[in-house]
Amino acid sequence: MFNIFKFLASSQQQSLKPKSKTTGFTLIELLVAVIISGIVISSLLAFLVNIMTSERKERAKSNSEQEVQAALEYMVQDLQEAVYVYDAYGLNGDPNVTTQTPIRNQIPPVKPVTGCNSAATCEPVLVFWKRTFFNRTDEVNEVGTGRVRVGSVTGDNDAYVYSLVAYYLVKNPADSIWSNASRIARFEIRDGIPTNGNTGFAINPDSGFVPFDLASADTIPAAMNKWKSGTAPTRYTSVATQSYDRNNLQTLVDYIDDTRYDSTAIAPLHSISTDPTQGILDCRAPNRGALGGDLTVATQPGAQRIPANFETATSAKTSSFYACVNSTTSSVLLYLRGNALARLIQDPSRRVANQNNLIYLPSSEVRIFGRGFFGNTDQ
Secondary structure (H helix, E strand, C coil): HHHHHHHHHHHHHHHCCCCCCCCCCCCHHHHHHHHHHHHHHHHHHHHHHHHHHHHHHHHHHHHHHHHCCCCCHHHHHHHHHHEEECCHHHHHHHCCCCCCCCCHHHHCCCCCCCCCCCCCCEEEEEEEEEEECCCCCCCCEEECCCEEHHHCCCCCCCCCCCCCEEEEEECCCCCCCCCCCCEEEEEEEECECCCCCCCCEEEEECCCCCCCCHHHHHCCCHHHCCCCCCCCCCCCCCCCCCCCEEEEEEEEEEEEEECCCCCCCHHHHHHHCCHHHHHCCCCCCCCCCCCCCCCCCCCCCEEECCCCCCCCCCCCCCCEEEEEEECCEEEEEEEEEECCCCCCCCCCHHHCCCCCCCCCCCCCCCCEECCCCCCCCCC
């Protein structure tokens, strides 16, 4: 019995003594664990950042591709109603005809509107007249009146009106509300809707609009080139004005490429392989086109590229938006190039195009034939 009590007492004393041996990690082990964890976390973060960056780039590229295509489709629909399209001579003037008045002298930026008041930042590329149909059930805006049903002012008849339309390549200034790249803008002035009986206007023409006069010249191009805004025939005297409404210019698409044409990355993109014998306009040479003609020879009409020369210095004449126009056949080839890099990098100096990132400069081209109501013969 005594031995049992002695054993129990001894066990109790042992349990009350502090343990000299401790458990846990040494400082070196902790440091090794921290280093390994840091490497793993850094690798994971880098992997995630790379995935997110790739996804962002792909999304920007996809958005630019879709917007370029949508913009071209919009212009195609516009041009399908065209009755006359100005070629380079009609737009900028024929250097061989000193008395010619080019249409660019009658539209922005020569006659400025908000967003297009300088030739250095706003370059007209595509200018044409179109015929717009209004169903009697359509509603249009009338200044001071609001929405008006066409049939209510035409004796319940449909209506046709002419519009002058221009598309511009606008190079955005640094303080623009748009991107620091370029954009495409659309200008339009439309004729009014006459009253039933054609004695006046139920819906007034846009500011600056007057109709063209085909009887004013021997040929259709000469007549169209003589058009001047605000020079009104009798019926337009009370509504004609020399100025345009400041809101006439509307942005169609932003993030258009602003890379200079002399860039080693951009120049090769313009080796456009088209065959004039197949009726496709050839933009490789400004003076040649669908008819296989040479515009330096009066008897060999062809298509002209607008702009005829891409400026290599900083200007609005970059090669990202141009047109080949044959006024005789109302046929047009449009080229448009976006810049997804501008969505990712705001600083233009840091988004230089090169052979490694050309996939972020999506481009497309399309050929359109307008209605050409005026035909191909002299007036």
